[in-house]
Amino acid sequence: FEITVEGKGGHGSAPHQGVDAVVVASAIVMNLQSIVSRELNPLDPVVVHVGKVVSGDRFNIIASRAFMEGANRTFNPEIRKQLPEIMKRIIDNTAAAFRATAKLEYNWGCPPTINDDNIAEIAQGAVKKLYGEEGLISMPQLTGSEDFPFYTEKAPGAFAFLGVANPEKGISWPQHHACFDVDEDALQVGAAVYAQFALDYLATK
Structure with missing residues (x-):
């Protein structure tokens, strides 16, 4: 505003x-x-x-x-x-x-990000299949804003974070920090979860 x-x-x-x-x-x-x-x-x-x-x-x-x-x-x-x-x-x-x-x-920005319960359950199951219970961390509510809700206005969805920090490589700065970086080894984790989620979602249809 x-x-x-x-x-x-x-x-x-x-x-x-x-x-x-x-x-x-x-x-x-x-x-x-x-x-x-x-x-x-x-x-x-x-x-x-x-x-x-x-x-x-x-x-x-x-x-x-x-x-x-x-x-x-x-x-x-x-x-x-x-x-x-x-x-x-x-x-x-x-x-x-x-x-x-x-x-x-008053300029309307992004609406709140609210995950669809069913989609979130499938996504959590995909993570557990690939990386076990320890691979999944439930996040508390965050007051940051995202444009993801514009997608969920069209179709049910779930928003998740992919952990990309690696202290052993000196990669541990939070997002928006000037030193923020990504451990690219984590990208395969994200891709695998996406693929597993797609398979599990389609299996429900």
């Missing part, structure tokens, strides 16, 4: 003559945090994150505008639908309290 705050510029020596967009933006950031703690079921994990705030031109000038960017994450499709409306109410009312205005631009 993107939030633009419109205040009124002025000189730092006369704050009463302006509407400080920095103060308004700061209040909006803080008030948005109340969504998770005060408006949503605490049993449903939700992240409301503002990752970028840009405002002001000089140290002694009251900023007339502020710009923010952020992202929301949740596993619950219903909460995902509710968030823009909740955010807009908080943003509009917070800005109005400071005599400012604010605009929310």
